[in-house]
Amino acid sequence: KCRVLAVVNQKGGVGKTTTAVNLATALAAVGMRVLVIDLDPQGNLSTGFGISRAARSVGSYEILFAEHRIEDVAVPTVVPGLSIVTATADLAGAEIQLVTEPRREYRLAEAIARSAVNYDYAIIDCPPSLNMLTLNALTAADSLIVPLQVEFYALEGVSSLMQTVQLVRERFNPRLAIMGVVLTMFDRRNSLSQAVTEDVRKFFGDQVFTTVIPRNVRISEAPSHGKPVLLYDLKSSGARAYMMLASEVIKREALV
Amino acid sequence: KCRVLAVVNQKGGVGKTTTAVNLATALAAVGMRVLVIDLDPQGNLSTGFGISRAARSVGSYEILFAEHRIEDVAVPTVVPGLSIVTATADLAGAEIQLVTEPRREYRLAEAIARSAVNYDYAIIDCPPSLNMLTLNALTAADSLIVPLQVEFYALEGVSSLMQTVQLVRERFNPRLAIMGVVLTMFDRRNSLSQAVTEDVRKFFGDQVFTTVIPRNVRISEAPSHGKPVLLYDLKSSGARAYMMLASEVIKREALV
Ligand SMILES: Nc1ncnc2c1ncn2[C@@H]1O[C@H](COP(=O)(O)OP(=O)(O)OP(=O)(O)O)[C@@H](O)[C@H]1O
Ligand SMILES: Nc1ncnc2c1ncn2[C@@H]1O[C@H](COP(=O)(O)OP(=O)(O)OP(=O)(O)O)[C@@H](O)[C@H]1O
Ligand SMILES: [Mg+2]
Ligand SMILES: [Mg+2]
Numbered sequence: 239k240c241r242v243l244a245v246v247n248q249k250g251g252v253g254k255t256t257t258a259v260n261l262a263t264a265l266a267a268v269g270m271r272v273l274v275i276d277l278d279p280q281g282n283l284s285t286g287f288g289i290s291r292a293a294r295s296v297g298s299y300e301i302l303f304a305e306h307r308i309e310d311v312a313v314p315t316v317v318p319g320l321s322i323v324t325a326t327a328d329l330a331g332a333e334i335q336l337v338t339e340p341r342r343e344y345r346l347a348e349a350i351a352r353s354a355v356n357y358d359y360a361i362i363d364c365p366p367s368l369n370m371l372t373l374n375a376l377t378a379a380d381s382l383i384v385p386l387q388v389e390f391y392a393l394e395g396v397s398s399l400m401q402t403v404q405l406v407r408e409r410f411n412p413r414l415a416i417m418g419v420v421l422t423m424f425d426r427r428n429s430l431s432q433a434v435t436e437d438v439r440k441f442f443g444d445q446v447f448t449t450v451i452p453r454n455v456r457i458s459e460a461p462s463h464g465k466p467v468l469l470y471d472l473k474s475s476g477a478r479a480y481m482m483l484a485s486e487v488i489k490r491e492a493l494v
Numbered sequence: 495k496c497r498v499l500a501v502v503n504q505k506g507g508v509g510k511t512t513t514a515v516n517l518a519t520a521l522a523a524v525g526m527r528v529l530v531i532d533l534d535p536q537g538n539l540s541t542g543f544g545i546s547r548a549a550r551s552v553g554s555y556e557i558l559f560a561e562h563r564i565e566d567v568a569v570p571t572v573v574p575g576l577s578i579v580t581a582t583a584d585l586a587g588a589e590i591q592l593v594t595e596p597r598r599e600y601r602l603a604e605a606i607a608r609s610a611v612n613y614d615y616a617i618i619d620c621p622p623s624l625n626m627l628t629l630n631a632l633t634a635a636d637s638l639i640v641p642l643q644v645e646f647y648a649l650e651g652v653s654s655l656m657q658t659v660q661l662v663r664e665r666f667n668p669r670l671a672i673m674g675v676v677l678t679m680f681d682r683r684n685s686l687s688q689a690v691t692e693d694v695r696k697f698f699g700d701q702v703f704t705t706v707i708p709r710n711v712r713i714s715e716a717p718s719h720g721k722p723v724l725l726y727d728l729k730s731s732g733a734r735a736y737m738m739l740a741s742e743v744i745k746r747e748a749l750v
Contacts, residue, residue: 248536250622251507255647279624280504280654282647330654333625337593366506366622368535369589390718391511391538398536398586428711430718455684462646462686 240273241491242350242360243417244379249395250366253385253422254278256457258363259286260477261383263466264484266320270358273312276325277346277375278365279332284324287315288464297324299332301349302374303339308353316465321357329371336370343370343410347378368402376403377410381417383487385451388421388434396441417490419446420483423453449482496529497747498606498616499673500635505651506622509641509678512713514619515542516733517639519722520740522576526614529568532581533602533631534621535588540580543571544720553580555588557605558630559595564609572721577613585627592626599626599666603634624658632659633666637673639743641707644677644690652697673746674703676739681709705738 245258258274266272276283277298284294300306301323312321336342350360362375376382384399386392407414419442425431439446451457454476460467468477501514514530522528532539533554540550556562557579568577592598606616618631632638640655642648663670675698681687695702707713710732716723724733 249506251505251643280647280651282650285647285650327654330624333589334593337590367625368586369623369625387507389714391536391541394538394541395536398583428714430711430715455686458645458684459686 240350240355240357240360241381242362242379244362244364244375244382245385246364246372246375246382246399247384247386247392247395248366248368248372248399249387249392252387252392253451254366255282255286255363257383257385257420257422257451257480258283258361259466260457260468260480261483261487262320262359262361263317263468264481265359265487266317267468267481268484268488270319271356272320273308273323273355273357273360274320275323275360275362277329277362277371278325279330280365281325281329282461283363284322285464286461286466287317287322289313289315289322289324291327294324294326297326297329299326299328302332302345303335308349308355316469333370336374343373343377346374347411350378368398373406373410376406376414379411379414381415383417384419385422386419386438387423388431388438390430390434393434393437416445417487420449420451421446422451424450425453447483447486449479449486451479451483452476496606496611496613496616497637498618498635499743500618500620500631500638501641502620502628502631502638502655503640503642503648503651504622504624504628504655505643505648508643508648509707510622511538511542511619513639513641513676513678513707513736514539514617515722516713516724516736517739517743518576518615518617519573519724520737521615521743522573523724523737524740524744526575527612528576529564529579529611529613529616530576531579531616531618533585533618533627534581535586536621537581537585538717539619540578541720542717542722543573543578545569545571545578545580547583550580550582553582553585555582555584558588558601559591564605564611572725589626592630599629599633602630603667606634624654629662629666632662632670635667635670637671639673640675641678642675642694643679644687644694646686646690649690649693672701673743674701676703676705676707678707679709680706703739703742705735705742707735707739708732
């Protein structure tokens, strides 16, 4: 059965796309069949796999509105065993269009159910907002991963994210579970990081992944080469951290 | 006349709120009467001035929907001469509500016109999205400031921001000008920063502020103390950079 993971946090710039790109790649590297879905009109996930804007013809917009099947729009990536549903420019209009559509929260869930995909994992990258697109991802997901930057503004938003998750569970998707919170861009030099990390572990307990993603310049260089950091520099601390995160995800999945 | 500045970039986490908080404070520090408006449901601007969620009763939601005047909802901050229209929890529903409202793009512009404010500057913090709230800010603004992180994903989004600005000029606000692009979180140690900065200056020319905001841990510590960095640590590199940015803004305004 295909496990659907949504990577969600309405706070901007916390490492959602970076986590979706590199976790998916690490899962594919250990033999899983993986699909990634770009649900952010910015289209950074598609860029992270080196797919230029010109090369994107049909994608997540068509599976939300034109009843395309996932296998009709998914394209291969530079990573063997990993396909992508890209974000095209049309997706920018999806938010307003969804507001008045019937079953507007279920469009993505129905698209995933409609298709005879044989993936082990489908990973959805979400925009920085608790909007209709993110709601679609949460309704379609089995569980969610929350990238969290150890910064004060980022912590502030967690409670409204949890309220939204609770709302989605009650009204649209009772099986939605929190797979875990992953601390990103962790910088040992920054005194705030240490103090905030202890707070987060107190608040979330064992929902916080043991793996912490360090701030690593190779991670931010990789997208300009159109590659995940695992392909760009496998020996980097960033690549190793995402490999560790992938093995933690697999272990947690086995427990569910 | 009150100059309305919108701080906009749909890319998340690039320093929009940090720029709004600290630029506004620096302008107030040199004697300008300043209003800040929190148009992001995350409410980080309100937090940056130490206004707790419990202390926020009426705010930007009421000026968009309940015809309140700005002077009815603006409250003072820890900074002398600086008032704020806060973001309350209701703002989270504003996006969907605006879609079907008459004159939906002009609500904020009309609120500013309706009020007898005599501020020198009104600075609007926007959410990380080119949505109805951001459209309201662009329609109400005389000019916009674009905080730009020197990172690959952040650069990618600039062209769609510019397209949106062009669209707003043609359809809603012909006077909308680009005040400038400010490079944020600049880290000399990061080889990417240097290379990307040259690209940005080539693309934008003299629309890029001379002032570059360095990555500075005191900036990210300040919100947890409910203060702008200028109050938290005036001698820090971050505080000094925002003072310099304020003097550049005043100079650019004089030229308009
Ligand atoms: N561990 C890391 N070390 C260094 N840079 C990182 C790291 N993780 C992410 N980055 C960089 O930080 C920026 C923000 O990350 P990213 O775009 O993945 O966040 P996001 O949450 O997807 O943003 P948005 O809210 O705009 O969708 C990017 O430029 C990315 O390359
Ligand atoms: N120059 C800087 N040096 C160090 N940290 C910074 C700097 N500027 C911003 N930050 C920190 O980086 C994070 C992102 O900044 P901020 O929240 O202002 O961005 P934003 O664009 O408003 O994000 P969003 O898209 O979520 O609204 C915050 O935790 C902030 O404290
Ligand atoms: Mg992203
Ligand atoms: Mg912000």
